[in-house]
Amino acid sequence: MTRRRPTHPRGVIDAGLQSERTYLAWQRTALAFAGVGALLSYAAVSHGRALAIPGGLGLLVGALLFSQAQRRYRLTVATARSERALDRRMVAGVAAAATLLAVASLGTLLATA
Amino acid sequence: MTEVGRRLLRPRPDRPPLDDVGDPPDYRFSLANERTFLAWLRTSLALLAGGVAVVQIVPDFAVPAARPVLGVVLIVLSTVIAATSYGRWERRERAIRLGGPLPRSTLPRVVGIGLAAVMVLALAFVLVEVARGFG
Numbered sequence: 001m002t003r004r005r006p007t008h009p010r011g012v013i014d015a016g017l018q019s020e021r022t023y024l025a026w027q028r029t030a031l032a033f034a035g036v037g038a039l040l041s042y043a044a045v046s047h048g049r050a051l052a053i054p055g056g057l058g059l060l061v062g063a064l065l066f067s068q069a070q071r072r073y074r075l076t077v078a079t080a081r082s083e084r085a086l087d088r089r090m091v092a093g094v095a096a097a098a099t100l101l102a103v104a105s106l107g108t109l110l111a112t113a
Numbered sequence: 114m115t116e117v118g119r120r121l122l123r124p125r126p127d128r129p130p131l132d133d134v135g136d137p138p139d140y141r142f143s144l145a146n147e148r149t150f151l152a153w154l155r156t157s158l159a160l161l162a163g164g165v166a167v168v169q170i171v172p173d174f175a176v177p178a179a180r181p182v183l184g185v186v187l188i189v190l191s192t193v194i195a196a197t198s199y200g201r202w203e204r205r206e207r208a209i210r211l212g213g214p215l216p217r218s219t220l221p222r223v224v225g226i227g228l229a230a231v232m233v234l235a236l237a238f239v240l241v242e243v244a245r246g247f248g
Binding site: 015016018019021022025026028029032033035036039040043047051076079088091092094095096098099101102103105106109110 | 155185195
């Protein structure tokens with residue numbers, strides 16, 4: 001009895017689940033932003049209100065990324081076969097947000113310490 | 114527009130827009146590049162969280178400057194990673210589109226050395242703490 005060699009279906013869009021893994025990476029990044037935001041907000045309660053500024057920024061960016069990741073996932077699957085370049089505003093935006101968060105945290109920490 | 118803004122928006126003949134360079138890559142390579150970028154960002158955020166925690170939440174060391182020093186080094190490392198992350202992603206995307214080798218990055222070395230410095234400092238502070246405890 002011969003077993004048929006398993007083959008990928010022709011219509012497979014997301015080989016290796018690349019889009020889904022990328023979506024999950026965006027989600028983890030959103031959670032990391034929210035985590036840092038929560039930590040700063042927690043510190044703001046006892047160590048100076050100014051820390052709530054970067055804290056709120058982290059929570060906001062986290063929530064925003066969490067919702068945008070969904071949209072980007074659908075977009076990625078849709079453009080995967082069209083050879084169109086992916087939108088890179090989100091990449092630039094999240095890099096800017098992380099830089100701003102780090103600088104704002106350092107500034108407020110030095111101001112309140 | 115400010116001078117800095119003008120300089121940032123000036124067209125760079127040596128760096129044509131990303132979409133005009135080379136061929137559209139296999140989307141899987143682009144996505145792998147994107148995930149690497151996100152992993153660096155999470156590293157940056159983790160260092161930031163560590164810096165905030167060591168300044169605001171960790172109890173005092175015997176050495177008074179210990180917590181601010183550790184915190185500042187951690188957050189500076191975090192800032193360096195975050196501020197250079199887009200450029201790294203962009204250079205790699207360019208290399209993928211051109212089919213060339215991936216550009217080198219000094220960041221792993223910088224982060225490795227920086228973290229080693231943080232750990233040596235932390236060890237020194239803990240040792241001082243322990244020595245005072247027995248004294």
